[in-house]
Amino acid sequence: MKSFKQLISLVMVVVMMFSLAACAQEKQTAAEEPAAAEPEVKSYADTIKWDAAYDVVVVGYGGAGAVASLTAAEEGAKVLLLEKAPEGQEGGNTKYAAQIIPAPTDREKALTYFKAIRGGYDNQSDAIVETIVDGSMAIREWLTAHGAKEIIEYPLIEYPEAPGSDGISSVIIDEKEVFTGKFWSLFKKNVAEHKDNIDVWFEAPGTELIQDPESKIVLGIKVDKDGKTLNVRAQNGVVLATGGFENNETMVENYTQMPECFSKGAHYNTGDGIKMAMKAGADLWHMSTLSGPDLNFKDPNSETTFGYALQLYGFNKKSIIFVGSDGTRFVNEAFFPRHGHINNSGTWVSMQIPSPAYAVFDEAARLEGPIYPSWSKDSSEEIEKG
Ligand SMILES: Cc1cc2nc3c(=O)[nH]c(=O)nc-3n(C[C@H](O)[C@H](O)[C@H](O)COP(=O)(O)OP(=O)(O)OC[C@H]3O[C@@H](n4cnc5c(N)ncnc54)[C@H](O)[C@@H]3O)c2cc1C
Structure with missing residues (x-):
């Protein structure tokens, strides 16, 4: 029986060798004949006239975009960071924020807390909660590694009655005040220090993802710059970090049921990334989960509604x-x-x-x-x- 198997194997090897030999023979014959010009098969990406090419394109220079750009650059990627606002007005809501950074002190308690406060949202999976908790547990180290001089505890616990709240904390950096812009300055400084790997284009809104029509792979992005539409290739992906939709009146009406609600931060967040993602086939979640509203008077002389948080600082x-x-x-x-x-x-x-x-x-x-x-x-x- 064994020798029969061996024989079969031997025959198979011989047959394979023969096949290979026959194949080589065919190639030789083909090489000798004048080659018929085969049409060059181009990928969809090859058919596009690219105006620039990067490893990663990040859309939106607020906190999320800054950190995404830094992370990619620190891994050796060549990054293009696109910002819709003119230079000096970048920073989105991140610049306006109180600069209080959630930084839990106890992982298990923090998981208990965040799972408790998600309430009835059963599509906010444990994996998402764990990612948020692990990311914010690592924030102190990240801040120090990126040049924060002092990490100051700022124990802001929004739901003290929730289980696990004693494992929750926040930090501010370098100054004991809030609304100092310190967190945002740290991002900007780090992005500037990586200028060899991060190009920043201002007044350059991303407008549409460029996708392969068959595979749907995102190949790059269309960008409006200096009155032209440019095609920018992104070899390893586009990160959409364009903030919210608070300055888009139609989206505010559609998603909040409060058409008279106004932004108290950035002026350029008009839901562009949300619309680009939807056009590329993405679904949306939690569109009604707002950070707000607060009760403020909208100052007629101020560019932003942020200013007088009525119930916080204001009237008795x-x-x-x-x-x-x-x-x-x-x-x-x-x-x-x-x-x-x-x-x-x-x-x-x-x-x-x-x-x-x-x-x-x-x-x-x-x-x-x-x-x-x-x-x-x-x-x-x-x-x-x-
Ligand atoms: C008054 C206030 C106080 C806050 N305080 C805190 C706090 O203390 N702690 C905390 O954790 N959170 C706070 N927040 C919330 C926090 O600021 C935001 O969650 C966070 O900044 C969002 O960061 P982001 O990068 O996603 O968006 P943003 O910082 O808003 O950045 C989005 C960027 O994308 C740009 N952009 C938009 N469309 C395009 C486009 N088509 N192409 C290119 N660029 C585009 C915008 O110009 C902007 O620069 C506060 C928010 C406000 C308004």
Whole structure:
């Protein structure tokens, strides 16, 4: 039996050798004959006239885009960082942020906490929560490695009643104040230090992902620059980090049910990345999960609505009520919404602000501070002007 098998194997080897020999023979014959000109098979990428080529293209120079660019550059990639705003106005909401960085101190407790506060969202998987927790556990080390001089504990716990909240903390860097821009400056400094590997183009919005029509692989991105549309090749991917849709009136209407809501940060976030991703076939999730709204007066003299967080710094809570157009109150004024979230009979949801909404306050409240940040201390000058 064994020898029969061996024989079969031998025959097979011989047959294979013969086949190879026959193949070589065929090639030889083909080489001798004049080759018929075969049409060159081009990939879809080869058919496009590329204006520039990089390993990675990152769209949006806020915090996410800065860190994505740095991470790729530190791995040796040649990166193009695209920013829609003019130079000096980059930074998105990251620049306006209070600069408080979530940095839990205990992994297990943090997992318990974040799983508890996701509430009924069962499509926010454990894997996502773990990624968030592990990333934020590593943040102190990342900040130090990237030049933060001092890591200052800033124990901000938004849901102290949630299990695991004693494993939650946050940090600020280099100055004991918030809203210092320190976190953002650190990003900018690091991006500048990697200028050999990171090119930054300002006033250069990404407009459309370029995909292979068959495989759907993203090959690059269309960019508006100096009045032209450029095709930029991205050998290893495009990172969309274009922030939210807070300056896109239509999207605000569609997704928040609060058409009179205004951004209190960046001006250039108009949901471009969301639209590009959708066009490329992506689905969306949690579009109604907002960081807000807060109750602020929109300062007529200010470029941004951020300024006077009514319930945080402003009027004495006992001296003001908020009402909608029918004169009824819509919120407990004594409660400061947790990033816009209020407790709706046991479920935390974004507070709904009716449109229009009015603040009704008494004389004690008026005397406590300016109604708008740019107004006189007791608003008397503006009241005088009518
Ligand atoms: C007032 C305020 C205070 C906050 N405080 C904190 C805090 O203390 N701690 C905290 O963790 N979070 C805070 N946040 C939230 C935090 O700022 C954001 O979650 C974070 O900055 C988002 O970063 P990002 O990079 O995704 O977006 P952004 O920082 O908004 O950056 C997006 C960038 O993309 C650019 N862009 C848009 N479209 C295009 C396009 N088509 N092509 C190229 N570029 C484009 C924009 O110009 C912008 O520069 C705060 C937010 C605000 C508004």
